[in-house]
Amino acid sequence: MNQASIHVLHYMLLRHITRITASAALILIAASCSSTGSRPSGPPTVVAHKEAARALEGKRPMALQWISWDHFGVAEVRNINKTYWISGRQQSRINGDFLKINGRISQIDATGFTFVGDITTKVYHINDGKPFTRSGPQRFLANTRRGYWRLANMNNPFGVTDYVDIFFNINTARQRPADAVL
Template sequence: MRILSLLLAGLLATLTMAASAGTVEPTRVLDAGAAKRLAANKGLSLQWIDWNTRGTVAVKRDGGVWRLRGAQAEAGGPGRLLLDGTITEIGADYFTFEGRIAITDTPDEGRHCDRTKTWRFAVTQNRPYYRLREFEWCDGLTDYIDIYF
């Protein structure tokens, strides 16, 4: 009986760990044209680094899950931007992103913003980019993070 109890406890622990590790839900694609536009993006920018020299964004499908990884580096300087995570939903003029955004050493050396959460990017006023809709998420400075199409 003791062996059966130990086996059941072990099985329960394994199932609990698997459930807590979580599975990533498939990306909800509500607009196929917008999904295609996002996948074929033309880079990203953070205004502190450079409006004109864009960083790169890779959007890749892993089964039904869309993953996004982007970076921009200041030419000749320490400034860096990093995005890394999963796209949870793509609508006609927006997408939501579950993941990490990190800004380092820009606009001033020593600045460090790093947060993992759900973010919303949207197109406004017919602009040719998605803009992060949370502008002052770190330390009160307004950060414009744009992903172009």
């Protein structure tokens, strides 16, 4: 498998597969790389705060307020050769609404993290129920008092505000944010 094929495979896995869990997507990427000896491409993550990086790594509850504050999705952050990757999904239990996040974390500091990738939301009453993708650099800010990282770019071009939250742990996730809009 040549390098171009590997990049196409990575792109397809990170952007288009909607039913694979975060863990499975990362495992498939790692498996495709190990067969050729290559690794997922991207410069190493700039880690300005080691404790913040340790806190971010692993599986975390994730939510978009339009989908549910009671049934969380999962975002998984993995460190592969000093580059942190995030992949996750929240799926509505009552319709086809979803939240997906996939990308490379470029920076981690005490106030949050920045990643380059995609955040896709599909909510039945927004954008005529069609998916909307934010692509490129995205910043999540840590709110240590409330126990989550929140997407800083909350403005949705369809006249609503999206609260995309990745919680520190399940206990903080179960404490509904005071500013949640239901």
